[in-house]
Amino acid sequence: MIVRTLFFATYRDLAGTDELAVELPAGARVADLVRQLRAGGTALSSLPETPVVAVNMDYAPAATALRDGDEVALIPPVAGG
């Protein structure tokens, strides 16, 4: 299955883009997506192990099951003011 992965703020710098289509095995969960991104040999290896994730704009714990076509947003904390 393919999930549309969106990156915000500092995570965009790590991804080098604001959006990636990521292919995952059937049955994959949020944690699997994060693990795959971290293991890709890119700057995304700096992602936290459990970043804040929203699936279809709902807060999603790491164990949330993903489905083909889901939109997954990775949202970093931002401190500026």
Added chain:
Amino acid sequence: MLEQTPPALTPDESLRYARHLILPHVGPAGQARLRAARILVVGAGGLGSPVAMYLAAAGVGTLGIVDFDVVDATNLQRQVIHGTGDIGRPKLDSARDRIAEINPHVRVEGFALRLTSADAREIVRGFDVVIDGTDNFPTRYLLNDACVLEGKPNVYGSILRWEGQASVFWAERGPCYRCLFAEPPPPHLVPNCAEGGVMGVLPGIVGSVQATEALKIVLDAGETLVGRLLLFDALRMSFREMRLRRDPACPACGEHPVIHEPIDYERFCGVGTAEANREDRMHDEDVPEMTPTELKSRLDRGERVTVVDVREPWEWEIGNLGPQGARLIPLNDLPSRMDELNPQDELIIQCRSGARSARAAGFLREQGFQRVHNLAGGILRWSDEVDPSIPKY
């Protein structure tokens, strides 16, 4: 929120607030509530500027403002409550003057201090609504915990580059900041506005959202951002929102909270929780500093030291210590490029102001580099004390 019936508006007030008095959800009773309200604005910077100005114009009776800083020329591109003539003045003073100009009916209570665990609860306790317009994680966590403990709504906003976030964290009605971000991010993911840049108008938008939410809370009008995180992207000009949940395991507002008093997070922030067990060791061995004049005299004596600039390439372009042998390894690249450095060498780590380089130096010491110094005050202080031809930014 307010129990007693406040006194009627004066003719002068009725004229000033005429467009509110005919507005559904405000009217004379709502305007009187605004006048009786006490709102605390923490930070008179990018976010605090529009928040304080709009709340003052709207007729909020008492504005508390917390800021210890002084107006700097680099603030003016976005901190619109301060003017060119205010450079060098305390932000509290220029904010007070501007608010008096906008609306003399508003009472300003100033707190010229950096919020700490010693005073955060007491200050927050005296207000109905709190606005988080701070610019750093330690104060954001401190403020969240103080608001949870005191049962106050925390109107949150934060900005970076072209993007912003806003929400209302109110433990009595929904999640708090820690339900979302339980732990601070690792240091290399934490640029502030000085390091990451920020589009000047961005805090105007996010701060105006915060001001709106604060007014709605006082007026008990509409639906606030409780339980929703608003994500604004100015480049795409898009507002998205993420639905949040209370975390039953939240350390601040969960079923078994472990935070019973606000904690000073200066020590904690910038250190990922995975590394928390190493935290004390890291901080007990504070990285030794070297002043620019000391570095200059050592270089002049021909001593062998290696200056490592951990800023971004575009910052290097503005001015650098290349003539002094400095080499550029941006902070993000340091973990993958530290093998370019010799652990036997004496390393002077340098950035713009000394904050990023302190994190980099701490990281290198963790990795076994023994002879590491942080250049105190960064290239800004080098420009002040050694070489004024280096532009400041």
